[in-house]
Amino acid sequence: MSVKHFYETFHPEHYDLFIDVDREKKTITGTSTITGEALEDTILVNQKYMKIASVKEDGKDVPFTVDDDKEAIKIDLGKTGTVTVAIAYSAPLTDTMMGIYPSYYMLDGVKKQIIGTQFETTAARQAFPCVDEPEAKATFSLAIKYDEHEGETTIANMPEIKVENGVHYFEKSVRMPSYLVAFAFGELQSKLTETKDGVKVGVFATKAHKAKELDFALDIAKRAIEFYEEFYQTKYPLAHSWQLALPDFSAGAMENWGLVTYREAAILLDPDNATVEQKGYVASVITHELAHQWFGDLVTMKWWDDLWLNESFANMMMYLSVDAMEPSWDVWNNMYQISEVPSALNRDATDGVQSVHVNVEHPADIDSLFDGAIVYAKGSRMLVMVRKLLGDDALRKGLKYYFDNHKFGNATGDDLWNALSTVTDLDIGKIMHTWLDQPGYPVVSARVADNGHLLLSQKQFFVGEGKEVGRTWAIPLNANFKAPQIMTEQEVDLGDYKTLRAEAGHALRLNVGNSSHFIVNYDGTLMADIMNDLSSLKPVDELQLLQDLGLLAEGKQISYAEIVPLLPKFAGSKSNIVINSLFSSARQLRKFVTPNSAEEKNLKSFFNQLSAKQVERLGWEVKADDSSADLQMRPIELSAALYADNAAAIAAGHEIFVKYQDDLSTIEASVRPYVLINEVKNYNEAGLVARLIKEYQTVVDPYYKADLLSAVTSTKNIDEIKQIVTDFEDADVIKPQDLRTWYYNILANPLGEQAAWDWLRDQWSWLEKTVGGDMEFTTYITVTSRVFHTPERLAEFKAFFEPKVDQPGLGREINMDTRVIATKADLVEAEKAAVNQAIKEA
Numbered sequence: 079m080s081v082k083h084f085y086e087t088f089h090p091e092h093y094d095l096f097i098d099v100d101r102e103k104k105t106i107t108g109t110s111t112i113t114g115e116a117l118e119d120t121i122l123v124n125q126k127y128m129k130i131a132s133v134k135e136d137g138k139d140v141p142f143t144v145d146d147d148k149e150a151i152k153i154d155l156g157k158t159g160t161v162t163v164a165i166a167y168s169a170p171l172t173d174t175m176m177g178i179y180p181s182y183y184m185l186d187g188v189k190k191q192i193i194g195t196q197f198e199t200t201a202a203r204q205a206f207p208c209v210d211e212p213e214a215k216a217t218f219s220l221a222i223k224y225d226e227h228e229g230e231t232t233i234a235n236m237p238e239i240k241v242e243n244g245v246h247y248f249e250k251s252v253r254m255p256s257y258l259v260a261f262a263f264g265e266l267q268s269k270l271t272e273t274k275d276g277v278k279v280g281v282f283a284t285k286a287h288k289a290k291e292l293d294f295a296l297d298i299a300k301r302a303i304e305f306y307e308e309f310y311q312t313k314y315p316l317a318h319s320w321q322l323a324l325p326d327f328s329a330g331a332m333e334n335w336g337l338v339t340y341r342e343a344a345i346l347l348d349p350d351n352a353t354v355e356q357k358g359y360v361a362s363v364i365t366h367e368l369a370h371q372w373f374g375d376l377v378t379m380k381w382w383d384d385l386w387l388n389e390s391f392a393n394m395m396m397y398l399s400v401d402a403m404e405p406s407w408d409v410w411n412n413m414y415q416i417s418e419v420p421s422a423l424n425r426d427a428t429d430g431v432q433s434v435h436v437n438v439e440h441p442a443d444i445d446s447l448f449d450g451a452i453v454y455a456k457g458s459r460m461l462v463m464v465r466k467l468l469g470d471d472a473l474r475k476g477l478k479y480y481f482d483n484h485k486f487g488n489a490t491g492d493d494l495w496n497a498l499s500t501v502t503d504l505d506i507g508k509i510m511h512t513w514l515d516q517p518g519y520p521v522v523s524a525r526v527a528d529n530g531h532l533l534l535s536q537k538q539f540f541v542g543e544g545k546e547v548g549r550t551w552a553i554p555l556n557a558n559f560k561a562p563q564i565m566t567e568q569e570v571d572l573g574d575y576k577t578l579r580a581e582a583g584h585a586l587r588l589n590v591g592n593s594s595h596f597i598v599n600y601d602g603t604l605m606a607d608i609m610n611d612l613s614s615l616k617p618v619d620e621l622q623l624l625q626d627l628g629l630l631a632e633g634k635q636i637s638y639a640e641i642v643p644l645l646p647k648f649a650g651s652k653s654n655i656v657i658n659s660l661f662s663s664a665r666q667l668r669k670f671v672t673p674n675s676a677e678e679k680n681l682k683s684f685f686n687q688l689s690a691k692q693v694e695r696l697g698w699e700v701k702a703d704d705s706s707a708d709l710q711m712r713p714i715e716l717s718a719a720l721y722a723d724n725a726a727a728i729a730a731g732h733e734i735f736v737k738y739q740d741d742l743s744t745i746e747a748s749v750r751p752y753v754l755i756n757e758v759k760n761y762n763e764a765g766l767v768a769r770l771i772k773e774y775q776t777v778v779d780p781y782y783k784a785d786l787l788s789a790v791t792s793t794k795n796i797d798e799i800k801q802i803v804t805d806f807e808d809a810d811v812i813k814p815q816d817l818r819t820w821y822y823n824i825l826a827n828p829l830g831e832q833a834a835w836d837w838l839r840d841q842w843s844w845l846e847k848t849v850g851g852d853m854e855f856t857t858y859i860t861v862t863s864r865v866f867h868t869p870e871r872l873a874e875f876k877a878f879f880e881p882k883v884d885q886p887g888l889g890r891e892i893n894m895d896t897r898v899i900a901t902k903a904d905l906v907e908a909e910k911a912a913v914n915q916a917i918k919e920a
Contacts, residue, residue, distance in 0.1 A: 081439040083381075084150070084209045088121035090114035090216040095206050096245075099178060099193060099224040104171040106178055110206040111164040114216070116155055123151045123165065124203035124210040126177075131166040149203055149441065165207040175815065176851045177204030181326040182809075184776065185265075185286045192264025192284060193224070194324045194339055198332055199382060199853070200441040202256035212255045212378050213488050220248040222261055231268070233282065234261035235336040237317050251335070252315060253486040255378055260334030262322055269296050273304050278318040283346060284325060286778045291346040295321055298361045298403070302368045305399050310372050311478045312485070319371070321345060321364065326815055328852040329448075331363050333370030333392070340367075341815065343780030353748040354709060356781055358407050362396045365403075369395035377481060380488040382444045386434045386514070387491050389448075390457020393418070394465065397458075411618055412710065414462075415592060416658045418455040422595065423629060425451030426519050428901075429544040430894050433517040434460065435491060442887030445853040459595045460513050463554050464498065464506060466593050472501040509552040509564065513595065516549050521635070522565070522588060525601035526575045532586070534561075535569040539597060541632045542901030554594045558587050575603075585611050592622040597629050599636075609644075617653035624648065624659040628666060632901075638667065638909055642684075642916035649688045654710035657692070661718055664688060669867045669906055670913045673828040677914045684917050686722035693719045698730050698753070700746050709748060716752045720759070731756035742773070743782045750782070754789035767798045775811055787816070791823035791830070799830045803837050807844060814849050822861040831865065838862065839878050856891040863895035867902035875899055 094111040112123070126149045133142040133153055140163075141154045155161060171193075172179055180191040195205065203210040220234055223245045232238065235258070236249040251259075262282075269292045270280040279300045281292040299321050303314050316336040327341040344363040347356055373395070374388035400409045425431060431449075434457050438444055447453060465473055480489070480497035491514065495507030513519075521539035526532055538549050553565045559582035561572055572578060579586060585607040588598045600608065608615075608623070615623070631638040641663060648660045664685060671677040692715045696708060704712075719727035735757045738745045745753050758767060767790050774786040793799060802824060805811040812820050821838065824830035838845070838858065849855050859879065866875055879892045 082122075083211055083213070084122040084124060085211050085214045087118045088112075088114055088116055088123065088209055090209050090214055092216055092250075093206075093208065093218045094221075095218060096221045097178075097206060097223070099171065099222070101171070101180065101191065101193065101225055105168060106171055106205065107168045108206060109164055109166050110208060111162065112208070112216075113160070113162045116158045116161045119154065119156055119158060121153050121155060121161075121163075122209075123153060123163075123207050124149050124200075125151050125167065125207045126201070126203045127172070128167045128169045128204075128207065130207070131168065132164075133166075134164045135161055137164075149200075151207060167207055169204060172204070173809075173814075174849070174851045175326055175328040176201040179326070181324045182813075183284050183286050183325040183778070185284070190265065190284070192262060192266065192324070194262040194322065194327075195260045195334070196328065196332060196339065197259060197334075198257045199444045200257075201851070202259060205259075208256040210256045212257065212382065213380050215253045215255050215378065215486065215488065217253055218251040218259055220251075220259070220261060222246045222248075222263070224263055226263070229265055230263055231266040231282070232261070232263040233266075233320055233322065233337060235259060235316070235334060249317075254335055254375065258333070258335045258375055260332075260337040260339060262324075262337070262339070266322075267292070269293065271296055271300050273300055273307075273314075275304075275307065275313070277303055277314050277316070279303065279321075280318065281321045281323070281345070283323040283342070284778075286325075287323075287342075287346055288348070290350070291348055291779075294347055294349050294352075294357065295345045295360060295364055298364045299368065301403050302365045302399055303371075305402055306368060306372060306395075309395075309399070309402075309474060309477075310481060311474065312372060312376070312481045314371060315376055315485075316371075319368070321367075326813055328815055328849070328854050331367045333367045333374055333388075335371060335375040338364075338367045340364075341780075342778075343784065346780060348747075348779055348781075351744070351747045352781070354407060354412075354706060356747065358400065358404075358409055358413055361400045361404065361407075362409065362413060365399040366392045366396040369399065372481060377484040377487065377489050380490050382447060383435060383437050384489075384491050385444075385447050386453045386457040387489070387494060389453045390434070390461055393454045393458035394461040398465075406706065408706075411621075411655050414458075415618060415621055416655055416662075418458060419592060420625060420662065421451045422455035422459055423519070423597065423625070424541075424632075425449070426456055426517065426595075427539055427541040427629065427633065428894055428897055429518075429540055429542065430890065430897060431517045432890060434514040440886045442885075446856055446887040446890060448853045456595065457514075459593075460510060462593050463513075463595065464510065466556070466591075467504060467506070467509075467554060468498065468502055473498070476501045509554075512551045516551070518544075518549065520549075520551050520553060520596045521599050521630070521633075522553065522555075522596055523599045523601075524586070524588060524604055526603050527571075530574055530576065532572040532575040532578055533569060534565065534572065534588075536565065536596070537568075539629070539633060541629070542897050542904070551596070553596055555588055556590045556594055558582060558584065558590050561588075579607075584614065587619070589622065590619070592618055592625070597626040599626075599630055609647075612647060617651070617656050620648060620651065620653070620656045621659040624656075624663050628663045632666075632905065634905065634908070637912060638670070639912040639916040642667070642913065642920050645688060646920065650691070652705070652707055654707040654714070657711045657714050660688065661714055664718070667913065667917065669902060670910050670917075677917070680914065680918050682722045684920050685718050686724055687920065689715045689718035689722060690724060693724065693727050698727075698734055698749055700748070713748050713752060716749060720752060720756055728756055728760050732761055735761075743777065743779060747781060751785040751788045754785055755792050758789045759792050759794060762793065762795065767793050767795070771802075771805070771811065784819075787819060788823065791820060792827060794829055796829060799824060799827070799833050803830075803833045806837060807841065817849070818854065818858055818861060821858065822864070825862065825865045835862070835871075835874070842878075856888060859888070859891045859895050863898040866899045867906055869903050869907075872896070872899045872903050 091114045097108040232246045234248045239247045266282045268282045281296045320337045323342045331340040369392040373391045476498035520536040630636045696712045825834035
């Protein structure tokens with residue numbers, strides 16, 4: 079069904095916005111004066127939750143009606159052509175973290191607030207009447223007034239020109255869509271610098287933070303803008319780039335042009351006690367948002383169906399830029415391979431998953447498009463494949479062509495492929511459409527046939543029930559022997575295996591470097607050859623082997639019982655990415671055991687077998703001669719040792735707690751979460767959890783806060799669990815932005831599972847009211863499906879969620895996650911005996 083876009087009735091060219099915010103009364107009043115071209119006699123403008131006082135055209139009142147269901151104002155102009163429409167309105171200031179909203183924080187025991195904005199995808203219409211669609215690009219002149227007191231700072235997309243009678247006036251913006259407009263005000267501290275080309279760069283945060291927490295972000299932001307200007311061969315188009323940390327923020331960050339907003343954990347860190355992972359995370363979020371200043375902001379997708387174009391590209395560029403700026407962090411392996419790749423492969427194997435490119439119209443469905451595993455992770459894998467096919471020089475030339483042709487305008491995915499096709503003989507568009515327009519991905523089976531030939535065949539890979547409809551992909555094979563660059567057929571015969579093997583001089587492997595979006599199922603001959611020469615593999619090859627085997631087991635193409643004896647072969651690795659992958663596989667075995675059973679005892683001793691030697695080598699304390707891999711491996715091994723009930727590790731962790739108990743925040747950041755978890759799980763003196771929750775409420779370091787959250791949610795005390803669940807609805811203890819993590823952690827704690835699940839069902843309407851307008855809302859359903867794996871829980875999940883399946887924005891997630899739980903329950907039932915036998919014998 080085609081839905082009329084408001085842009086078809088009215089093309090805005092310029093907005094004069096006057097917005098008056100009264101924090102005390104929690105109201106917004108203002109006037110949105112829009113000059114543009116009316117294409118029809120009756121034009122449509124978006125509004126949401128507004129009271130419209132008047133609509134004037136050229137100073138005279140004109141008739142209008144408000145349609146709340148369609149989030150519309152219908153304005154009867156009686157004419158077409160150039161018009162200036164002034165809409166006077168009022169609206170509430172809400173606490174939903176969408177539109178214009180307050181963020182709360184404590185300073186010296188006093189609760190304070192700063193006002194910020196979040197307009198993507200369709201919340202600008204809660205702040206001012208506008209044509210709230212990405213194609214409706216216009217210029218904006220912003221005037222902001224508020225109940226201002228001394229010592230407050232006001233910032234926006236553009237520089238401030240003047241303040242008159244308490245009104246802050248900002249420079250006219252460049253052409254941009256409504257969802258990128260942003261402003262903020264309150265008591266802010268800042269640190270400023272300039273790029274070599276004179277772009278002002280600043281980081282802003284509340285005064286609750288230490289000034290040094292802003293330094294890291296400032297350095298990364300400045301260098302990122304300089305890197306992108308050179309890589310894109312296109313100048314940053316604005317005078318400044320402000321980065322603002324908001325205490326309440328629903329997503330990770332938002333790429334508003336010239337004023338990027340962030341969750342505090344995504345931008346602030348203590349440079350004296352931060353892990354490489356934390357630095358990598360903050361750097362990647364900042365570089366992701368700054369990549370958008372060109373890709374998304376300068377050139378914007380035409381409609382939300384091409385959202386992936388913004389997000390996938392920024393996701394790839396963040397790794398590319400951080401790797402260029404900080405090569406020693408090895409982010410392609412340490413972040414991309416261990417987070418994006420498995421996230422994309424796991425999600426994309428469930429039948430019913432969205433394709434990267436999706437047709438969408440309803441606002442709630444637009445929000446549900448933000449499936450991190452698909453639009454961000456899978457999409458970035460597509461672009462990594464393109465980069466590998468083209469090389470960086472050609473990629474940069476193609477991008478420059480793209481920006482030159484579409485700047486300050488809109489584009490579709492095909493515009494990008496057309497631009498990249500100017501620099502290569504490959505039909506990039508044709509290759510990419512096989513990946514973007516189809517959900518899922520292939521498993522390539524490699525086998526030696528009876529006649530001695532090596533055959534490769536592709537077929538869609540499913541975890542769980544999947545309908546085979548004969549999809550094929552254009553697969554970049556990345557083979558380490560003679561094979562086609564791109565495999566498009568269902569099956570190819572590569573000729574005599576022994577000849578190929580002799581020519582190559584090593585075991586045959588596909589998808590070397592794990593950069594294409596498929597997995598490989600090797601037959602016994604080929605797999606034995608690979609395992610015989612394990613020592614010659616690079617860490618990323620070992621990671622890939624474990625990753626592919628795990629997925630094949632989830633998809634019942636092999637048994638988990640076959641994987642168990644292989645895992646100890648990887649346990650001595652000195653590579654953190656191999657160890658990460660090893661324990662990702664080992665953790666999957668936990669669904670086959672019941673907590674506190676004899677089977678779990680066997681599994682714990684298997685975990686001990688996998689981790690004990692490394693824990694003994696690494697210990698709890700960071701050492702001067704630790705390699706960077708050791709630093710990143712230590713927390714993974716300690717986590718495994720704690721699950722294994724390793725007595726020596728438990729005692730050593732307790733010693734660290736006692737040593738630092740007067741100031742727990744000073745424990746070295748990489749082991750701090752495990753010191754605290756160990757203490758709560760294994761020692762838990764009376765009052766400890768209450769003390770940690772109190773500390774959680776008062777500290778501002780987002781990473782220390784996250785460690786406290788992990789610790790208290792691992793308690794084995796039922797009364798403490800009940801108290802935490804009661805706190806779910808107390809925003810002074812748990813901010814709505816953090817609630818999902820609290821809920822998931824209690825649900826994943828075997829002693830808290832029932833209490834958390836009961837709460838979700840009892841308080842669903844409260845949850846919907848509190849965070850329902852937010853693009854993260856459906857992930858409450860997603861994280862529930864991560865924990866559930868029994869027929870009983872499946873039945874309860876269906877009973878609760880199936881009646882909600884027709885609600886806009888929820889249907890796909892409910893259907894997907896029902897399949898996810900059903901698949902796990904079937905797998906556990908079918909394999910439990912064999913897997914537990916294998917663990918016992920390991």
